[in-house]
Amino acid sequence: MLKLNGIHTFYGPIEALRGINIEVKQGEIVSLIGNNGAGKSTTLMTISGILKPQAGDIVFEGEGIGGMPPHRIVEMGISQVPEGRRIFPRLTIKENLEMGAYTKFKVQLDKIFELFPVLKERQKQLGGTLSGGEQQMLAIGRALMSNPKLLLLDEPSLGLAPIIVSKIFRTIKDINREGVTVLLVEQNARAALKLSNKGYVLETGKIVLEGKGEYLLINEQLKKAYLGE
């Protein structure tokens, strides 16, 4: 469904991605893990078109999308929940969700409210006044508003209490079951890998390890570096 071939992305002179190959198949959950500054967010931003790759190509459903503007990429069915959620703070929950459906002509709120009943109760509350967990739900809900085929999630567990984290992970699983393919970036490697069909480990702009989720979970090298054992 999505394939990255030899992607290089720069911030000015800094090479943040140094030739990355990733493949995500239809219906999968794929996770991308790695230390701070490894280039995980950069990878997602490159897929979303907010950053332009200097070299390499990105193919989504058989079409090259490398260098396409972000709004076209959303229209093609890729939606991102950016790092830090990036809720519109002075808009209400409802308005935030409506923004998510910007590329659509019809706004379908019911499905999102079913997934996150809290959001329905508080439709009129300002995004900026929500708790971290609620904001994360709103960010996911907002990204789903465009009915994506592929959902990119950047550290959805960031700064959340363990109970909320497991709830978010369960929701991700549910969303996936509904037919949305997921590419998940996480610091929380264990939880992410348990959930995933496949995982990639990123280190300073390069993929250093890849494989099935359960395989990576028992990998010695990975255990030391990321699972804290």
Added chain:
Amino acid sequence: MRSEELKVKSFDMNTLSTAAKPIIIALWLSLLFLPFKGFKAAILFFAIFSVLLLSLKFLSPYKKIFAERLQIFSKKIYLLSVNRYPSIVIRSALLLLILTMPFMVRDYFIDVAILVGIYVILALGLNVVVGFTGLLNLGFVAFYAIGAYTYALLNTKFGIGFWSALPFSLVITSVAGFLLAIPALRLRGDYLAIVTLGFGEIARLILNNWDSMTRGPNGISGIAPPEILSISFGKLSHYYYLVFLFVILTLFITRRVYASRIGRAWVAIREDEIAASAMGINTTLYKLYAFAFGTFWAGLAGALFSGKMQFVSPESFTFMESVLILCMVILGGLGSIPGVIFGAFILVLLPEVLREVQLYRMLSLGVGLVLMMIFRPQGLLGGKRVSLRS
């Protein structure tokens, strides 16, 4: 014992630093007065300001109360101007007042009212760029000038009437806005502000120096006022109604566009540009629209200004003018349409009322803005929340 001592010490330090701040502010304020009033007065002012600010500081609950009062006051005004139920009467009274005004007052007041109208149009236009979309434009006056000179030149060189020249003013101004935006929008924040500021200055310098075309600092005189069916709008009261109609038109259209899909894209860009593009909003395009749409109204205001004054010169289009329009937008409340209108009102009327103290006009404006940033950062009429459905 030890920690107690430390506590006492740090407390002292705290009171010291809280005391220092107001004194520094007082010093700064009194320095502003130095060039106008001489040394003695400056010292006096310093003493007054220090006492005032210190007492303000130590009676800090006062700030809260004051801010609350201000809020209640502005809410009242807001309710008067916006809320539907009690205000139908007030609204029609206001409308009646506006419509009958020319019959009741001296020409001088009509003159000022026309000016208010022109500035309301300008401020509503700038509000699209700064308030809705969050892009700082410090050269807005350039577009006002382009609109004014387009009509002035078309009229005096080719004898084209107001109504035939108006579309040219509007189109040329919007295109200029669009053209400036294409390179400028690659920049962000401060850089965008600097480039637009530079553009404003360049426009004024061209007007000042292109003698063969614009007659330089002498300006262009003998511009005909608009006419309909050979009724001239040269008369002040006629012009007043004309401007009023255009203000209504501006108000209507900017509100409509703000509530539309385009307006939503602008708000998203203002709130968080990266999130906006992640939502599938073509941010570059919508920023261009904002620039062109905002400057469109500057073109209208410019043409109206030319027709009213029947004279234009570069002097009317200085950087201070850009600042003044920006202040109108900020004072009333960024992004709030009633707020912006209110801001334009105050900033046109205030200097007229305070004619004797012209010298302090900019000074008091500055002090006023600083105080507002402290007590009411969202502007006089700006709500805490900036809804999409204003």
